[in-house]
Amino acid sequence: LDYQHVQVPFEITLWIMLASLAKIGFHLYNKLPSVVPESCLLIFVGLIMGGIIYGLNDKSPPVMDSDIFFLYLLPPIVLDAGYFMPSRPFFENIGTILLYAVVGTIWNVFGIGFSLYGICQVKSFHLQDVSLLHNLLFGSLIAAVDPVAVLAVFEEIHVNEKLHILVFGESLLNDAVTVVLYKLFRSFCEMPAIKTVDVFAGVGKFFVVGLGGVLVGLTFGMIAAFTTRFTNNIRVIEPLFVFLYSYLSYLTAEMFHLSGIVAIIACAMGMKRYVEANISLKSHTTVKYFMKMWSSVSDTLIFIFLGVSTIGENHEWNWPYICFTVIFCLIWRALGVLVLTFFVNRFHVNTVTSKDQFIIAYGGLRGAICFSLVFLLPDFHRKKLFIAATTVVILFTVFVQGMTIRPLVDLLHVKKKRESAPTVGEQIHIRFLDHLLAGIEDISGHWGQYYWKDKLEYFNSKYLQKILLREYDQPKSSIVLLYEKLERKHAIELAEAGQLGHTPSHPSLLNSHRTVVTDKKSEDTLNPEVLQNIQEILARNLYRIRRTVPAYNRHTLPGETEPAEQAKEILIFRHTSL
């Protein structure tokens, strides 16, 4: 037995396996996930696992390594979030989201930091050795809403699109603020004296970290789109580039101390449109499915590790500090949302209702990011107290808030997401209004949202598409693409329906005899002669499967042909047959 040799990959594989099996287990019974959010169940599994490890080894189980979290577990989730981000509601509410993410987070950091410092002054709590800077540092890591936790809970409660994007967008974009404040206070803690210059430099860093992240992300996104222009001879490695470039953007941003999360989101949102047009349909399915799979596994692992890491002897218990942390987190967030929304509502027609405000405040879940940050703190004598407080806040928000938010949403009758996709008519009207408003804004000289959107669209079609898209010479309007997609979908369903209708060999169709009998009565519906006629015509126009691809080729998969080629062949075939 040579366990040493295979230990690293073996244990990684086993952890992933455990996570996946836990996931399957929960979903075996449909009732369980509808009551308790998956994240709670996973933390619970982690707690049990941690307990077992603690009981067997009699020492604390290994805590989640912050490097592993930030370098390997977080990027897939953020990539998935960015790639599937609905861009319209995101950009429509970008101002509000930024306000919550930047001003709201700063508000929370200083609010929590200063009020905890106040608590520390009470002599009977024995906390007088915790300085203001340490409290602010703690505030900077505990204030940020966690995208992983928010996503895990909000995707199950189906609130309306705007509310979802406000909470979720905030949790993603506050990363830039958290990074800056956390690093600022950490370096202040180690400095002998703080000059005014340092404070101003810190303020300047906000812009560098945030905008730098966007820049890095967009650059890599454009390179990714450009690369996929040239993959038409080697389709198999297409999906790779989506993952490689977005990961590179994250790592590059981290390397320059910029916001990796912002970078990867900018990269994913930037490249999506062009990559989708360049790569093949099956590659795109692979990208989508693999991204979902990967983020789902990462997310599962994070919650399990969170549970495992909770068990052990890393904690210093101090009732007042921990309780007041939880209370201040709740209060300052609620206050922040109220104040900021007041300003937001003054400038918007479509206001944020008071129910929405409540859910935004209540949905401020903390998660693995805080947890990793608190372990990254430099060693000082009260670190274990901070770890304990962070753990309690995370467990409180995920368990108590996460489990009660769904009943509250139902109780308050918060506007849910509409169940159906917009119809073609609605889409056409939305687009028409966009153009109209852009025109009005242009005439009135107001450089608003629609004006910039229109300008960007013009720049995109005039320059970007020519560089980044392979087949730019044949631009299809999106309505034609939608029509083709629907047509293809209908055709598949038609085939399935047809096959149900006229293959007597199919076992599930013995009970369709009744249909045939009733058919007699409604002769006009499916006249046998017409049917015969249809079949003849269909058969004549069917596209022959002429080409088969060699079975062993590494670069292609069996049955992979270009849709463009197929269409051309069909055209030729029709020309000759007519």
Add this chain to the structure above:
Amino acid sequence: LDYQHVQVPFEITLWIMLASLAKIGFHLYNKLPSVVPESCLLIFVGLIMGGIIYGLNDKSPPVMDSDIFFLYLLPPIVLDAGYFMPSRPFFENIGTILLYAVVGTIWNVFGIGFSLYGICQVKSFHLQDVSLLHNLLFGSLIAAVDPVAVLAVFEEIHVNEKLHILVFGESLLNDAVTVVLYKLFRSFCEMPAIKTVDVFAGVGKFFVVGLGGVLVGLTFGMIAAFTTRFTNNIRVIEPLFVFLYSYLSYLTAEMFHLSGIVAIIACAMGMKRYVEANISLKSHTTVKYFMKMWSSVSDTLIFIFLGVSTIGENHEWNWPYICFTVIFCLIWRALGVLVLTFFVNRFHVNTVTSKDQFIIAYGGLRGAICFSLVFLLPDFHRKKLFIAATTVVILFTVFVQGMTIRPLVDLLHVKKKRESAPTVGEQIHIRFLDHLLAGIEDISGHWGQYYWKDKLEYFNSKYLQKILLREYDQPKSSIVLLYEKLERKHAIELAEAGQLGHTPSHPSLLNSHRTVVTDKKSEDTLNPEVLQNIQEILARNLYRIRRTVPAYNRHTLPGETEPAEQAKEILIFRHTSL
């Protein structure tokens, strides 16, 4: 700048990126890959890279780590090979493949080992310090044909299926023999004296290592199939299990010193059938594409690393030893193939022709496995000579044989692979003959291939399928499945053709006006009234898109509905409409 922090993932990503970009580069010009095999080009890129690193740093570039190769790069390629292995030709020729893999490899090991020992006795070559055991050890690592190199070359020359499976199957299955002989001779080298018991134990190990690998693989394959029975509520993580279980089988086999390659192939071949039936169509696309992508990247990285590792100061040059190694590798393989094929042809009706024999002997390419094994050798004073000889053999086989094999195949008119897939008629006849032969064998009491296949099939449908498949109560015959698939394909093409016919908005269709004009002449082909009628009926029977899935859900993708549900709904819809 904090490069240290992100170094590991950053460099890995950059290497993969380099490999992918190199691949794109070759395929930009279609002519290049048709003349030179990709593997040669990649090694060439590696040589240049190695030269640059050597020139800049003035020290040898890092060699490919054997652990990285065996634990991370090799498994994806073998998994891909096993999963897409055409099982019929493989099992039809399993006897011949095993003969080549086991007896042939042993023949080569001892042949090369002893004759090199003979060369070492020549005084003027200054090689008298290389013992017989070291020569045999060297023989054991240089004798094995490499699956990665074989796959890279043979998938481009499209020889007939039987020839391909003989060479490729041998290269995969000889792993068990290589592992045993290599470890045996290595331990002998370190022993003070060798007892007869050790030799017999070595012979016994063959069976343990090979059959053990098969057992481990099949066990994990069955568990994988069983697990996918329960994933219908959480489709996104389905593809994961295929990768996790096969990787676990590889690692477990390696852990117990069994043949990992054999294990992963057994696992992939065992689970494929059941997993395919259990998981959704899109999950299956993801599995297939991701496997192809991953193996393609691994293979690219291996060849680039091979090139990089060649440069440097690891080599001790000794003309006679190196030249004779190349010559003996060629001679002993040719002799082995001739002798073994003589016996094979005596027992088979469908013989291996002399042209095929030549290609089998000539296709014995060496690759990265030899290279990794030679670096794993314990340190002794002639290790650098072995490294040099291995490098030369690999480069000689990949460059000289790899580049000339395609012209030779054309020159000798070796039977190529048939271009088209077998028709439904052929498939039915093949199946009929299988049943017939199984019956004949059963009556005549001859326990041949067909008898066992029939028994296995019976066992499969009686027990295995009930345990491993989710929807066993509705078994569909494969002919019904094929029909459904064809129907669906036709429907898509029909939709595309139809869309080409009646949307004047489509830009590429302005030239189809001519079609409409000629339409008048052939009134009977597409009568407008009939067309009208058809459209009415089609429209009435179309399945309405009623359901849309929430856009943010982590566990599902937009537009993912169960085919079974769809079929049911169509049925209901038809019932109500009739």
